Amino acid sequence: MSYTKISDKIERVDARTKARGEAMYVCDMTLPNMLYAYMVRSTCPRGKILKIDVPNLPKGYKFITADDIPQKGNNELWMISKDWRAFAKDYVLYVGETIGLLVGPDRTVLKYLRDNIHIEYEPEEPAVTIDDGIASKGGPMFPEKGNNVFCSLHCEKGRPMEEVFREADEIFEETLETGYQEHVHLETNGAIVTMEDGKFVFYASAQCPFYIRKSIAGLLGISTDDIVVRQCTTGGAFGGKEHFPDVLCGPLLVAENVIRKPIKLIFDREEDTQFSVKRHPSKCVYKTALKDGKIIGMDAKVYYNVGAYLSSSFVVLQRGIFHANGVYNIPSTHLVGEGIGTNTFPTCAFRGFGAPQTIFAVETHMDHIAHHLGVDPLEFKKDYIIKQGEETVTNGHIIEEVKLPEMLDVVTKEADYWRKAKEYTPGCGKGIGISMYLHGGAFTGNGEQAIIKAHARLVRTGDRVRIEVGSTEMGQGFQTTLRKIAANTLQLPIENIDYNNPDTSKVVDSGPTAASRSTMIVGKLVERAAEEMKRRWDEGDITTEVEYEHPEGYPWDQSTFRGDAYLGWGWGVACVEVEVDKLTNEVKTVGIWTSHDIGHPIDELIVHGQVNGGIIQSLGYASMEKLENKNGFFRQKRMSDYVIPTSMDFPRQFYHLQENPYPWGPQGAKGMGELVFNGADAAYVDAVERALGTTFNSIPIPPEDIEEALKKNAQ
């Protein structure tokens, strides 16, 4: 029998149904006697709720609030901590905070009721920006601590900073900032709750079905086994559906407990844009000690805007700090991170998970030092590239061989970087920029073993094998990738492998679909389960199940953040060439060249799609995706004022994959979904800076911000 091999170029298993519009999403589902739910949200960024006036509700309509939570339940969603309330009660902390759920049969009536609920607040002064939060504007969010600091950590390497800075003959200091980013997943957030055999059953657009169970069970004081989550075909997520579905499913669970009929909650695009989690805005202060034109130490203070609740922000901040030296080995470093609370919609996971902000900062900072010293940025940066065995910022070591020099050779040759970098003089209108970046695959340190304990199960029926894991397809291609790994190992055609959208009552928990861990970790588990099944093929219809095992000899201490943070890093090089129209400051990108080390690709077509998407998303983040928050309200509310790139905005990209098989991944594969987002932004800014002979300290840089920077730098 001919079987599917890793090297085969195959069509994605979900390609046709999605391209033809045949795929059914949660918003396409209708259950008998189904009701609809509308969220009633805070319109006040910070203050006391004085009064809620609800119009007389017609028969069959209910307004569900925190008061409907039973006595044995707690008004909290359990993400990393339990601070996020399912329903705001007595006070509100941000615009968009859920106050209640209007439930009933007719959406026209529900909309009328929602428009006629009047909530009276006693407003207090909100903190909106990182600086507001640092200054505890409006009074500290944590009165016992006297500040707004949700979380903090630090990492040190090498000699004490004071000593290093005393030796320096120059200190280069600057502040770099990044803005909000909205996920703009094609499908908005949505979920349906219903009762089946005495259990609460959810149909949800979600990345992590098992997270939902854990997060919401406490609202009713029930066991997670009383809740079943069935993932629906999910139209994109990018991290926006990692924890955020809890914010829909929690209130739905409380409503279902009262109403006991199917209830559907779907966000419109405008709701999804204004009232969902975002990427963390950041502010990084980098101070670099220079001696004889060489870096001898680097000190960085990193602030992330967490919003009003912690959600996953401490883990995001940790990843930010662990990536704050980029791809460089700086002999002495001191890195401090603080997650700052503000009265804004909480920020949460977004492709890159905290790494893109610090990588943008360090990469741009390195470019600025090079310009200051009068040397080519790449010439300057390449001397600091970390090598195998060298110490990381967490006092661990790089375990794999670092292939960045080879990757730089490919990219600089294809882009003709060295010639263009010399020819395009600063301010000539043309510029070429280059960046290097990395991404630690999977959960930090021993988190895969200590926290997740992922399982994978295979079930054979005749010549068909079913994969039973909680990992989800959300557009990244995992339905295809995972089947391919199983088919290759079992020596079966991919058509003989089944892998349905997970149902938490039917599959084992393979951990969240996040952190670039699915192929690297779950793929390996499936490969191991398939190897065992292959060995025991003669036994007939058997089930094999495996648990994650952490390789020996790579210690990690989560209390001090010391040790080997990641066993396998993905590495990237991006080069961008631009032309700037000096009349309008419009930037035209004329070339993109990239190289990525992702170990070994399981499916090159899917990887190519991820590379294209990640790079374009990063270039959008750098150039046009501007999301501002004024007085607690997002100014951009829809897809016409929050714009993401189209195929017209960026040219076809040259892409290269660097072979570097990872010993603990399936067929040598490492994580890659986030890596490809992590660095093209810095290359773009580098190119625009060179084209205009100016400096930028924040992104995004749409034409009006370029105008402002040119004016400021001319003074």
Next chain:
Amino acid sequence: MEEMMCYIPENLEEALAIMDEKDAIALAGGSDLMVSGANGTGVNPSFSRPVVIITNLPELKGIKRHEDGWTEIGALSTSREIAESELVHPLVRKAASQMGAVALRNSATIGGNIANASPKGDTPQPLILLDAEVTLKSVRGERRMKVDDFILGAKKTQLEKGEIITSVLIPPSNLTHCYYRKIGMRRANAISKLTISIGAEVRDGKVVDFRASSGAAGPKVIRSHSSESILIGKTLSELPEYKEEFLDAWNNAISPRAMPEYRRGATRRMLSFFIDALSSGAEEGIIE
């Protein structure tokens, strides 16, 4: 909650009668109205007045050239039809070709674009530069006026109860040099951040006509005849001498609220570029 009333007339006469009787609002391509009236998934859109869907009225379609040189564009002509028509002035064709995305250009109409009176609207800006006019019809009769007079401000027009824009008329143009730019939030499918049209008629080394119009730089498209008159009648060699005076006057004429520095700076640089091109003897046609 009231029922939404919606009428689909078969000809213009019927449409005008309903428009008058019901004090209705006309829906042409629907690309503005359906967005402004949207109530979310599963809920009908709502409008302040009854709606007359005029999308299929045959009398309001087609583009033709009159013997006197005027071009008449039926109000229901879509952006795509306008962009593809060789009868239409290149400035208007350019603006129509850069409006929104393909699907929108296939449905959005020039009449709707004018009636919507958004300062960011794509087609009113070059139409105002060309002194184009609109024809308005109602049961009471027909009126004709300049687009510049018809649009009073952001979302404000002279459209009266029961009136429909039936056509747009563009006078023959003697402009020898033209310039058009739309700066969107991205390279395609974008609302304008700033637009400009500039035109000049140069005869025997003399500027006999000079015009500019700025979109998205104030509550409505901006023409400034007093500013234009600074350059009209000057020789090409005199242009550098009067350029700064003109640029200052234009800068005073526009009134961008958001991004004022950028909109003022870019407008000034584009005008300056065009004038420099003229004075250095640029060939006739569209200056890129």
